[in-house]
Amino acid sequence: MTASGCGGTGRELAQFYxxxxxxxxxxxxxxxxxxxxxxxxxxxxxxxxxLNAVGLQGPGVDAFLEQxxxxxxxxxxxxxVSIGGGTVAExxxxxxxxxxxxxVAAVEINLSCPNVEDRGRVFARDGSxxxxxxxxVRAATRYDVPVIAKLSPxxxxxxxxxxxxxxxxxxxxxMINTPVGMSIDVDTMRPxxxxxxxxxxxxxxxxxxxxxxxxxxxxxxxxxxVGMGGVTTGRDALELILAGACAVAVGTxxxxxxxxxxxxxxxxxxxxxxxxxxRLADAVGLAHRPPGSAPRNRTDLEESSL
Amino acid sequence: MAGSPVQVTGTVLTTRRVxxxxxxTVVAPGxxxxxxxxxxxxxxxxxxTTSMLTRRAFAIHDVKPDYGGTVELVFTVRGAGTAWLAxxxxxxxxxxxxxxxxxFPLPRDPCTCVLVGGEYGSASLFSLGDALQQxxxxxxxxxxxxxxxxxxxxxxxxxxxxxxxxxxxxxxxxMRGRVTDVxxxxxxxxxxxxxxxxxxxDMLRGVTxxxxxxxxxxxxxxxxxxxxxxxxxxxxxxxxxxxxxxxRMVRACTDGPVFRGERVRFDDVGTIPFDxxxxxxxxxx
Ligand SMILES: Cc1cc2nc3c(=O)[nH]c(=O)nc-3n(C[C@H](O)[C@H](O)[C@H](O)COP(=O)(O)OP(=O)(O)OC[C@H]3O[C@@H](n4cnc5c(N)ncnc54)[C@H](O)[C@@H]3O)c2cc1C
Ligand SMILES: Cc1cc2nc3c(=O)[nH]c(=O)nc-3n(C[C@H](O)[C@H](O)[C@H](O)COP(=O)(O)O)c2cc1C
Ligand code: FES
Numbered sequence: 254m255t256a257s258g259c260g261g262t263g264r265e266l267a268q269f270y271x272x273x274x275x276x277x278x279x280x281x282x283x284x285x286x287x288x289x290x291x292x293x294x295x296x297x298x299x300x301x302x303x304l305n306a307v308g309l310q311g312p313g314v315d316a317f318l319e320q321x322x323x324x325x326x327x328x329x330x331x332x333x334v335s336i337g338g339g340t341v342a343e344x345x346x347x348x349x350x351x352x353x354x355x356x357v358a359a360v361e362i363n364l365s366c367p368n369v370e371d372r373g374r375v376f377a378r379d380g381s382x383x384x385x386x387x388x389x390v391r392a393a394t395r396y397d398v399p400v401i402a403k404l405s406p407x408x409x410x411x412x413x414x415x416x417x418x419x420x421x422x423x424x425x426x427x428m429i430n431t432p433v434g435m436s437i438d439v440d441t442m443r444p445x446x447x448x449x450x451x452x453x454x455x456x457x458x459x460x461x462x463x464x465x466x467x468x469x470x471x472x473x474x475x476x477x478x479v480g481m482g483g484v485t486t487g488r489d490a491l492e493l494i495l496a497g498a499c500a501v502a503v504g505t506x507x508x509x510x511x512x513x514x515x516x517x518x519x520x521x522x523x524x525x526x527x528x529x530x531x532r533l534a535d536a537v538g539l540a541h542r543p544p545g546s547a548p549r550n551r552t553d554l555e556e557s558s559l
Numbered sequence: 560m561a562g563s564p565v566q567v568t569g570t571v572l573t574t575r576r577v578x579x580x581x582x583x584t585v586v587a588p589g590x591x592x593x594x595x596x597x598x599x600x601x602x603x604x605x606x607x608t609t610s611m612l613t614r615r616a617f618a619i620h621d622v623k624p625d626y627g628g629t630v631e632l633v634f635t636v637r638g639a640g641t642a643w644l645a646x647x648x649x650x651x652x653x654x655x656x657x658x659x660x661x662x663f664p665l666p667r668d669p670c671t672c673v674l675v676g677g678e679y680g681s682a683s684l685f686s687l688g689d690a691l692q693q694x695x696x697x698x699x700x701x702x703x704x705x706x707x708x709x710x711x712x713x714x715x716x717x718x719x720x721x722x723x724x725x726x727x728x729x730x731x732x733x734m735r736g737r738v739t740d741v742x743x744x745x746x747x748x749x750x751x752x753x754x755x756x757x758x759x760x761d762m763l764r765g766v767t768x769x770x771x772x773x774x775x776x777x778x779x780x781x782x783x784x785x786x787x788x789x790x791x792x793x794x795x796x797x798x799x800x801x802x803x804x805x806x807r808m809v810r811a812c813t814d815g816p817v818f819r820g821e822r823v824r825f826d827d828v829g830t831i832p833f834d835x836x837x838x839x840x841x842x843x844x
Pocket of ligand 3: 784785786787788789790791792793794795796810811812813
């Protein structure tokens, strides 16, 4: 599947292949009102990484429901709608607007938004604020539409935030959103991004993503995790799956290779086959098994599968 | 869709130096067929294990039908990505996506056009000139740069254009100064109906102001930092006034790079104008 904010409206990728072929299309985070985002430059390349400060530019929920969602539904894309807000009430209102819209496969809550009621502290840093958002979005969403809470790695204890979100009613967790980074242009001696800081993505953050998925899966093995952060190949996707993710999203890699999603899926299928897995589910969290318990051959793997 | 982009692994046919620039010809069939003047391509740099995640954007200078279709790029070495490109040799491969962006609109009836290029910006003007001449238009060139070796395509301009005026800031070629110093004279002499321009933002702002004085339309091709080039990342936005009079932050890669000059709010590039749609604290927020 695509990572939020990295697949445009879907139409852009559809120039290259059918969006129905994606496991799921995750929209950029939708806000109530249209947002112009941050000034440019909005991006800076770093070694194996990308800093971005787009600032949730988007047309607002009305235009999204009118122009973007119906198009995705028509194309048969499984659409996960990401929502972003500044207050619990805004998230709730967004969830209500989505509740009657056809074609929403799941709602993903982007918790890395500044909470305007808490001096701009992002929701994802505070377990109780995150849980409050999750609970009210869950209550406003149709019972058969899963709610996914998307976590930030910029926290002291990601397991605690994950647990609060699950207690608040999250059906699944997505991780990781971009950690905050910065780069300074030594020629101009100014920050490279107009906004100063930005979110770091790409392979540079993959070890961070693996660690977060690993810790949360270890603590909450029954909760489905959508893993993301720096996935550019099937091997990278498998790494997150072995850490405990049951689905993998691809973001920055799409900028380099518009075909990244179908290519990574193909590579992953080949890797799973080579290793003798019949189903992806058998590989989920497998790296957690005690050392030496499962040599890499088919029968042993079957015994050790969850 | 005729204009829809493709990804191809092209083979480098030739590399050459043109004054301060590098020119790279790559066999890229699907891209050459779909090309219109003003289109650009993005290339992956650094090879298969690269740590450079974003593709680099380059205007297409020329396409030729040889070997099923070739495209030529002209570039200057700026950082690590363009340095890697400059080291490519014939028979190396290059991953390209294109053609991208909205090309230059062409006039329906023959008219007189002034083509203004700054630095490597002139690279995209020659195929545009060809297309205009095929429609019976008269074309005049104004090319400028910091110094003589950075004025791209002066010879070709002299061959194609009714007149060609060159400017350099150090006076090493043509008139000393900037393109905007000579542009009013060229427009007046040619009785130009329209201006096309490609080059640095500052130059485009100046050219747009001159065209506005003469009350003639101007089409500009802008350059903004791009991470994807295909419209998915929203990093390349510029403030542009829409048909409804509302300013929006639009993507230079898919809504541009060619815009009507008078619609681009050059003074506000690099900011979010307070009256833009969705601006913080703005009237639509
Ligand atoms: C539509 C378009 C057409 C262009 N056509 C040409 C051309 O014909 N010839 C030419 O020499 N250059 C052209 N450029 C500029 C070219 O893309 C940059 O010079 C190049 O990306 C620099 O890469 P680098 O790795 O050498 O530099 P670095 O500074 O190391 O690049 C770092 C990052 O910044 C981005 N970046 C830096 N400068 C620019 C810039 N000016 N525009 C866009 N992204 C930038 C790069 O893509 C990269 O992600 C064009 C840019 C655009 C947007
Ligand atoms: C340009 C850009 C825009 C993004 N926009 C959003 C967004 O709107 N909402 C969100 O939840 N995450 C957003 N993200 C974060 C990604 O969804 C993803 O969590 C992160 O980039 C890590 O994955 P990657 O390394 O595969 O890109 C964005 C990332 C980038 C690079
Ligand atoms: S470069 Fe990504 S949207 Fe324009």
